[in-house]
Amino acid sequence: MHDIVEQLLGYLRGIWRYRWYALGLAWIVCIAGWVGVQRLPDQFEASARVYVDTQSILRPLLRGLTVDVNTDSQVQLMTRTLLSRPNLEKVARMTDLDLKARDTKQMDELIDGLAKNISLRSAGRENLYSIVYQDRDPQFAKKVVQSLLTIFVENALGETRQDSDSAQRFLDKQIAEYEARLLAAEERVKTFKRQNVGVMPDSGQDHYARMQTLSGQLAAARLELRESEQRRDALSQQIEGELPTFGYGNRSPAADPKRANITLPVDARIQGMQERLDQLLLQFTDKHPDVIAVRQTLADLKKQRDAEMAEITRSMTATASAENDGNGMPVPAGVSNPLYQQLKLTLSQEEANIAAIKVRVQEYESRLTEMQKLVNSVPEIEAQLKALNRDYEVTRQNYDQLLARRESARLSQQAGQTNEDIRFKVIDPPRVPNTPTGPNRLALMTTVFVAGLGAGLVLAFLMSQLRPTFDNRRILTEITSLPVLGSVSMIVSPQVLRRQKIGLISYAGIGAMLVIVYAGLAVAQATGYRFL
Template identity: 25%
Template sequence: MIFQILRALLREIILHKTLIAIGFAIVSFAVLAAGFFWPKQYEVKGVLYADEQNIIKPLLQSQAAVTSVDRAQAARDLLQTRRMAEIIAKRSGLVGPDDSPAILERTARLLQATLGVEGFSPSGSAVTYVRISYTNPSKDTAFKVVSAAVDAFIRETSESKQRESRNAYQFISSQVKTYKQQLANAEDRLKVFNADNRDGNEQTVATSISMLQSEIQKLKLDIDDARIRKASTESQLSRESQYLTKRFSTDVYRDKLREAQSKLDSMLLTYTPTHPDVVNLKHQIEDFRQAMEESETSRRDDRSSAGNINPLYEQLRKTLSTVTLELESKQKRLTATQQLLDQEYDRSRRIAGRKAEQADLTRDYDVTKKMYESLLESKERARISMTLDVEGQGVTYRIQEAPLYPSVPKGLRFLHFALAGPFLGLLVPIGALVAYIQLDPRIRYQSVLEGLSVPVLAVVPHMNTPFAKRMLRSDMILLSLFMTGAMIVYAIICFGRWSGWFG
């Protein structure tokens, strides 16, 4: 079947050789003409490198933060803004100083839609390169637009980083001033609280209360002892007479001493030597012995016993007066100590009541101080970061590949049309013949009849006479000359185009 189609195609080519030659010339020159009028698009690219590896970074890595941004997204967001589009349009000459705002707006919108920005990394790591591209029919326009975009982006990026660092520093500085004032206020409140509350702390109050309680217990024991001594003295004083009548005082003291000693021996069997009654009785024995000694010294001045004063009575009366004075003094001291204890209890309650307020003031002071110190560190880091951005020591963009003036248009060029012209000149007529053969309803092949169950008696081949062969030969020569001449003209036109003859 394929061989039959090829034979039929060859026969049709021979029959329509003139049309094929004319079609070849027409299609070739038509494609060449399309190449003349095909719009040219010139693309200019510029590559920027985000340089953040400098000598400052390892030295201040933990002290200052260099302002960082997403390379491609930052470049895209920046260059596609209305303000940047207007700057690029003015600097590249797309818009003149006398053009209307409408033209400026239309040109800026067109730049926003056509200016290409993409980020990439040759090593596949973080994006460190930014490519800016622009396509335009004019070489000069494309070059000027990309050059203006690269310059504007580098300048605006540097200014934006400096502005961001400066704003961060100013904000943190204002916060430092605010917290400094808050810290001063908190410190003043704490000072006023401590000045108004001089009750001390809980430990001091607890120590004072413990001492006062011990003193009160001791005073109570002393008062009980004084009361016992007073009662005993009063009892002895009630049994004594103020004047001596029958016996000498020495005998009386001796008898009383004997009785007291006997009583002491009996009491020691029941009580300890430190018992108040035992102690009191010992004092009385000592008093009796002293009285006996005084009585012996005054015995030579003996007088009538009916008019002498009893010395034991006088001694007991003095002892009673002393014990009574001591008892009253200790009772007053107990009352004063109890009042001090009550005052300490009141002070303890005041301290407990103000403890929460003091804790709140102290906590506010500590938190404010901590925040203030943290903000001071942040302020210093922000200052260093701002200095780095101002000095260009942070993330900076440098031109990796400068925009080059385009010499070759992008996409299909005249060379492509010149090469495709002859090829399409042959392909289109032959393709038309193939379509003609496939669509022609006439029966050309024996297999078609056999497929229709029509018996085929014989196949008569085409016969070429000598005259027909001479005519075919002469026609082929003429058509060859025609096509050769057409190709010569075609080549001259192409050469003239490349040489600039046709502008």
């Protein structure tokens, strides 16, 4: 450690011996550098701030109706391509910078100069961008920023509209093609149905399904026919026990409804409801909703039967009272029996119903026979029709989807033309400050000052190494490897000592003057004063 300290002290003593050379070089470098800094031209920085609003109110309103475009990605792409060569060439033309170029090489140099002095700065997620350009001419710098701002806005709107127009043309072309294919498919289906009329499937059923449905309808009609015949036979038997008229002075047993054992149509329903009630009581209690509903229905049916019996009783009573007039004289016999007339009417209606059901059964049998004859040919026709309908449906679905997408593209284009999808808000229009923004002369002068001092120290150190001297006996012994017998001290006279003091004071004063000059220039620069 002691050796290192001794070596450093030796270097410092060597630099001190050549201090005047160091100071002189420092003055030369500082004066030259400061003059150069003062002669640097002023730079004016023009800037503008623009906000790109991608959160439009139309986006949630038109979601699902228009094409969903990632506007944030579009904005990022625009910012990355803003300083592309085509855009810089546009800026050169808009600012008349291209008039200064005589050939392609000069034009390339001008474009490169523009690219170096233009900067696009982002504020992060807020989509707030600053466009900055530096130049000697403040008005030219402002024109460049204005041109970049215009290109930034126009490129966004232009690319969106160009994409929408391309998509619109493509969709129109595809719709025209599918429309022709759809018309051709419709014509094929129409022709096929015309050629095979009468054997076309209906309601989405094939031939076998229709045969099965028709067989079920035929079986139901036959069952209904048997039921109607049974009711007819029962009515015929009941009519045989009734007299068409009531005789004179002799009342038929049928005149008394209770003794005539009359069966009304409602009796069958009452019996069915009673059986239903018995079944429910085997499973549930009296308070079960189904039991309560059936009992209510049964009570209503009984009331209806009592009303019908009362009506029949009134009719029979009126007929019986008509046998005698008010004086007890007999009246002519042959008064009609209303129950007999009602049964006859019901029997006639049942006979007509049976005749209609027989016609229906015959029609079902005829249709089923015809379908059984076509069992081998109709499935082939149905298969061909399904294939035609399938092709038609596929074409129609694609056609409908294209129509919907064209409408979506049209809405997207209209939304883009209203500038509501991406809106540009100029926060700060292009402006140039009154005072120049560069160069930073204070920093440059400080750099020159530090460089001058450093250059002086380097020069003194190099001279001390080129012209070395021995400061003590130890260094001399180490270098020469010879023993040093002794050393002679130098006695400085008062005159020499006085000259050394004067030289030291002069050196300090000249060095202090260099610092003072730097400080004065720095203060002047800070106040905006220039010497040149």
